[in-house]
Amino acid sequence: MAKAKKQPRPKAITPKGFRDYFGEEVTQRTHMLATIAEVYHHYGFEALESSAVETVEALGKFLPDVDRPNEGVFAWQEAEDDGKGDWMALRYDLTAPLARVYAQHRNDLPSPYRRYAMGPVWRNEKPGPGRFRQFYQCDADTVGTASMAADAEICMMLSDTLEKVGIPRGDYLVRVNNRKVLNGVLEAMGLLEDDPKRDDVLRTIDKFDKVGESGVRELLGKGRLDASGAYIDGVGLEDHQAEPVLAFLTSKGDTVTETMTNLRAAVGDSKVGQEGIAELELMGSLFAAAGYGEDRILIDPSIVRGLGYYTGPVFEAELTFEIFDEKGRKRQFGSVAGGGRYDGLVKRFTGQEVPAVGLSIGVDRLLAALREKGRLAATPTGPVVVTVMDRDRMADYQAMVAELRQAGIRAEVYLGNPKNFGNQLKYADKRHSPIAVIEGGDEKDRGVVQIKDLILGAKIAESATLEEWKERPSQFEVPRTELVAKVREILVSQSSDREG
Amino acid sequence: MAKAKKQPRPKAITPKGFRDYFGEEVTQRTHMLATIAEVYHHYGFEALESSAVETVEALGKFLPDVDRPNEGVFAWQEAEDDGKGDWMALRYDLTAPLARVYAQHRNDLPSPYRRYAMGPVWRNEKPGPGRFRQFYQCDADTVGTASMAADAEICMMLSDTLEKVGIPRGDYLVRVNNRKVLNGVLEAMGLLEDDPKRDDVLRTIDKFDKVGESGVRELLGKGRLDASGAYIDGVGLEDHQAEPVLAFLTSKGDTVTETMTNLRAAVGDSKVGQEGIAELELMGSLFAAAGYGEDRILIDPSIVRGLGYYTGPVFEAELTFEIFDEKGRKRQFGSVAGGGRYDGLVKRFTGQEVPAVGLSIGVDRLLAALREKGRLAATPTGPVVVTVMDRDRMADYQAMVAELRQAGIRAEVYLGNPKNFGNQLKYADKRHSPIAVIEGGDEKDRGVVQIKDLILGAKIAESATLEEWKERPSQFEVPRTELVAKVREILVSQSSDREG
Structure with missing residues (x-):
């Protein structure tokens, strides 16, 4: 898809007034x-x-x-x-x-x-x-x-x-x-269906939320100075003519019956x-x-x-x-x-x-x-990330991921360049992953995997004392066969921590 | 919103090539x-x-x-x-x-x-x-x-x-x-990256699904009469030059190993x-x-x-x-x-x-x-329709609907003009409603409701013998208090009929 002729690069921006939604x-x-x-x-x-x-x-x-x-x-x-x-x-x-x-x-x-x-x-x-x-x-x-x-x-x-x-x-x-x-109110004011003042009155009523009763009264009459100091022309109604509109807008009583009585008076x-x-x-x-x-x-x-x-x-x-x-x-x-x-x-x-x-x-x-109101989760939860210690054993890592997914656990293998292990953990962090799984050559030989509780790890790094650190380790070595069980156990403890 | 000036009415049509999706x-x-x-x-x-x-x-x-x-x-x-x-x-x-x-x-x-x-x-x-x-x-x-x-x-x-x-x-x-x-195949044919014939070959390969091996062979060479009798010019390759493409397209063997061997020969x-x-x-x-x-x-x-x-x-x-x-x-x-x-x-x-x-x-x-393949339900199921026999008792009918909804049953009260009862049943039919509920003044006085199984009713009307009709009535009178229970019972029997 490469072009022979050089052209200026297109700008990667959302059009004005549009946005992208993530995750x-x-x-x-x-x-x-x-x-x-x-x-x-x-x-x-x-x-x-x-x-x-x-x-x-x-x-x-x-x-x-x-x-x-x-x-x-x-x-x-x-x-x-x-x-x-x-x-x-x-x-x-x-x-x-x-x-x-x-x-x-x-x-x-x-x-x-x-x-x-x-x-x-x-x-x-x-x-x-x-x-x-x-x-x-x-x-x-x-x-x-x-x-x-x-x-x-x-x-x-x-x-x-x-x-x-x-x-x-x-x-x-x-x-x-x-x-x-409202139509009844307009009728009561003597404004018939084709009276151009009807629209003016409607527009004024729309401002009730902003300017309140006295504001509407002024705007229906001679006019009003707005907050910016500009003078807004009024509709030009006589005071008594504006009365039904104001009665309508302020007709809310303490009970429905009272409100209805007020409305009846207005129309x-x-x-x-x-x-x-x-x-x-x-x-x-x-x-x-x-x-x-x-x-x-x-x-x-x-x-x-x-x-x-x-x-x-x-x-x-x-x-x-x-x-x-x-x-x-x-x-x-x-x-x-x-x-x-x-x-x-x-x-x-x-x-x-x-x-x-x-x-x-x-x-x-x-x-x-x-x-x-904090009624929607603010922090998303990412997938369990199976890291890649040995790029030739991708099939092994895919097998772990497949087991986890089979067990209903959201998981993926790290698919970037595995050379730098730090990047893999940075990736897991950016994805808000709860857990990282690690299996190097040594672990493979011994038939074990390392399971890192990333949420607890972050908490400990932030605030724990040495005692807490020792008491609640955030990394576990378990037999390869217990991978799914241990991951599930950690996920459960994380979710009860969140709720607790 | 009525306009004083008469204008031709707009046409109510989806724009060409677009459509509406229902239900x-x-x-x-x-x-x-x-x-x-x-x-x-x-x-x-x-x-x-x-x-x-x-x-x-x-x-x-x-x-x-x-x-x-x-x-x-x-x-x-x-x-x-x-x-x-x-x-x-x-x-x-x-x-x-x-x-x-x-x-x-x-x-x-x-x-x-x-x-x-x-x-x-x-x-x-x-x-x-x-x-x-x-x-x-x-x-x-x-x-x-x-x-x-x-x-x-x-x-x-x-x-x-x-x-x-x-x-x-x-x-x-x-x-x-x-x-x-494929790029390897093109290279093997001596077509370099900027050779205009590459695009011709690509376009020809795209036709493999339609014209098959012999068709591609002709199109890579001198050309070909298509089904309509028109002559399509060929790419103009020599037979031996076209060979790698054909070897590529037909390289699928009985095993992956065989396929790979064939591909290796082609590139x-x-x-x-x-x-x-x-x-x-x-x-x-x-x-x-x-x-x-x-x-x-x-x-x-x-x-x-x-x-x-x-x-x-x-x-x-x-x-x-x-x-x-x-x-x-x-x-x-x-x-x-x-x-x-x-x-x-x-x-x-x-x-x-x-x-x-x-x-x-x-x-x-x-x-x-x-x-x-018939793997998606063809006939939709509409809501239970509570019919309106007495338009002044709308609150009663709404109460029935509320009870049904509360019990997890999709339901609605008929909201059209209730004058013609036949229209209400026609409506229920058009909505594919499973059940209609009826409460006239007489039922109200006696504290009962009529519940009509519309699906069974339709089946009986279509095919049942008199015996079946007697054996399995499609309309039931139950105490008003048993409305929800009876509706649920009928829905269950309908769904086991569907599956059975």
Whole structure:
């Protein structure tokens, strides 16, 4: 493959905003995806894997907050003989492909269609710290039902899933809101469907998390000085006109009944608003009947994320424990999953409105949270390494490895240049190997092997006194026939040390 | 999300050459990937997941048989303010990204670096029947070792993996060849490294599978009429000059010793050829020492696939059982995995030659083979469906489902419009549900539920006599408290029916 002509060497770098995942990062994610898939499947959802590539036409521009076509996605034009190939793009989420799949296969699919999907999605956005242009999503959706039982089920499944992957009850909360209630509020304010101020109000509500009640009040009115000193123009509503929005955002009471009373006041006699409240009440009663208390799922009109995107119930799961950021400051971990009801996606293709509700779990964020809490093993465990003292006896070393593997023990023979024995131990160290096996010519003649406990060895080197050293040696000579038994014994003692 | 302006509806279709995978297709693949990952991991390989996107520069043009840059990959140019963004592309295999990762992180990685990777790759090629532009690969590579023990280990691991995923010994064969032997043959023919005829000879050898010994003889000489009647120009070698190639391709003897003797004759006194033979012998001795006989791994100089790509040992796994194609004709299933030694990939980036050997399993082909042999369940099993007789008692039905799920039974409540009960049973049928649960107002009052064995019901409807019908009813009324126990009992009887 050598080239005659000299060319500058290519740079070995990941493209901007992408990254590589090594070892445990991969297997821990794989394990989490498998656990989530198990819960989804157990709830009756079927797997679906659509391709990473879709036509731009089919994807549409449903990416939230993006007004320009193709903006935010990785897209390219197919090369055709006439130069006018289709535009293709990488999927930016798993919902847009679901809508395409459902529209395409709807005659063959059961109705309702309950599917789960997991895999990477791609966003052509400016990368930032911890923000990558490829990340995993993990969705479950029920397509073709207007029943609130579907929405309630997905919220309860979300709660079950979080506990199953290792977030204990009390460390998370699923909050539920409803877009129709907000529509009722807008109606109560006299803002009709085509009023351009509706969008302004929606955008302002989105800032509730950041600027709080008084901030929203200012932004709905004349405007507001932001933290940087810049003046942000307001929507220009009169104080009394802004009241229903603020009543809505602050309607969370101590009990569900109180919250509902507050909401009723906020929507007045708006029919859609009352519908939204009835939906929240119905979901609340299903949660209560199934024993999901407010320590797991909470009806909370102050959550606003996604209200612009969804058409009915909206929910999100937040981790409630505190972590410390890079600068040592306490902060909340925040949202790891969200979802809601959306009725417009399939209609784009078929003209028929197909009600649907779905959930998306941000697996990478969830993994980060578990790591920060120390709930995922930080140090990986490598294979037992059989070192090579005599390169002509490779078959002997392979035989040892084969015996160990046969016994269910992860093992390998050192495959680098065996000349320098120190390099072999350095290799075992870099692999986080628990044990190294050594058989030189002398050992071979005497029918024994040396077995080195690398974890104990490292501990002793670090901190042990001479007495401890003598008491608990970290290297053992055993008959060759006892190789597997001794390795297993050491592995057991290491794992009880770890747990103890 | 409704648009005021009317636009033509987007077409709901997968892009050309892509497809969707449903239900068992997805879970069976996931399961196979997990099984393979387990074997790779057990052998000491670490997981790596690089991003799907690479710079075109880093990917290079290592795609076999492709001479034009970017040809064969999906590529696009990043939009930058100056209009000169980087070219990016979807990876076409997992080896090119490995070379980039190794070059980029080599100071932090153990040496040798043993990694496995699995995931989709993309090829911008003309799709054909059963040929898709996105498919899965499943690789393991050892980077940074020239030891034949690494090559031998990967061949043995391939054998183990195939058996682990369900291909019994005798139904597959791993065949091993060596590119250096071929180089020796070319040397023996007097074709030096820069002789343009070398490539012609390589291309001709690639056709050995199709045209056989006499065909290759003609193509190396004056030329040949192909099956369509077209005349294919030959390489133009004299008969005696073509002899070593034919001796090489037909050197497989009844024993390894015989094969080696034949190969020695073919390469004459070429040093590189003798090196290749020594490598094959060393691998053969490691296979023998580890007990991998010729029923699993065979040294066979007639396998030629990949000889142009690899630089040392080359191997491929073939399924040896026969299947029937669409037209009912018997055919061999053919190759499902391949690999070999390649030394040039990392050098592109660093200038240093880094010897490496790797294996790639074509998971989709392997799944297809298992399906054709009936070794993967053809009929999926859906969830138990709790039907809805009274839409106001959704909480009751959810409670049943919760009990079933708690007991480890996959279950769901029917979430479509419950008005038409027939639709509910049709739904259960489409989901391949084993059982439907029914509780109308009357049952509720009497504290009972109806449990319908849908699989037995379907069987009876198909074929049972009146006696059988009476003897084995397919619907049972049990007290509500015995719901879980009865459902479990039926599931057990269904699964023993399936196995019996």
